[in-house]
Amino acid sequence: xxxxxxxxxxxxxxxxxxxxxxxxxxxxxxxxxxxxxxxxxxxxxxxxxxxxxxxxxxxxxxxxxxxxxxxxxxxxxxxxxxxxxxxxxxxxxxxxxxxxxxxxxxxxxxxxxxxxxxxxxxxxxxxxxxxxxxxxxxxxxxxxx
Numbered sequence: 530x531x532x533x534x535x536x537x538x539x540x541x542x543x544x545x546x547x548x549x550x551x552x553x554x555x556x557x558x559x560x561x562x563x564x565x566x567x568x569x570x571x572x573x574x575x576x577x578x579x580x581x582x583x584x585x586x587x588x589x590x591x592x593x594x595x596x597x598x599x600x601x602x603x604x605x606x607x608x609x610x611x612x613x614x615x616x617x618x619x620x621x622x623x624x625x626x627x628x629x630x631x632x633x634x635x636x637x638x639x640x641x642x643x644x645x646x647x648x649x650x651x652x653x654x655x656x657x658x659x660x661x662x663x664x665x666x667x668x669x670x671x672x673x674x
Contacts, residue, residue, distance in 0.1 A: 563623065564589065564596040568616075568638045573607040581640045589644065591626060594651040599624040610637045611644075 572584050591597050600623050603609050603616040612634040616622045626632070629650040636644040652660070 562594075562596055562625075563598045563600040564591055565600045565602060567602040568605050568609050570604050570606060572605045572609070572638055576637075576640065583640065584638045585636070585644060587639065587641070587644060588647055590647045590649060592649045592651065593626065593629055597626045597648065599626070599646055605638075610635060612636075 566585050566589065568584060575582065575584075589599065591599065600621060601609075601611055601616060602621050603618055606618050608618065609616045611622060614622055624646075626646070626648045629648050632646045632648065634644050634646065635642055638644075
């Protein structure tokens, strides 16, 4: 019995180690590099009525090589301004990022009129990539909602 438990424990450690190695060195890929944020219908009306509810986050975080294209969809019935761009109703606007950094933009979908896009560098293979995968996993975990 002790021998079987020892073998099972060793096998579990081997599987866990292989999973960690995969997480540390596997390439970063996704179905799309777009990070979609939608301005819902009625946003302008809510703003004009004095509603201070945040429609979009104040800060959007992107990662180079993973989700480094900001996709704004204007589902509202009026144009919205994002930076120097006028996004018409029903229109999408894609903004790709090629450098890490913090990028402030004017944004009419926000009560403050401002939104910041933080672009993080691509996580390097090894410990940095494993940490990034774990952080992302726990940030998107269903029990956090």
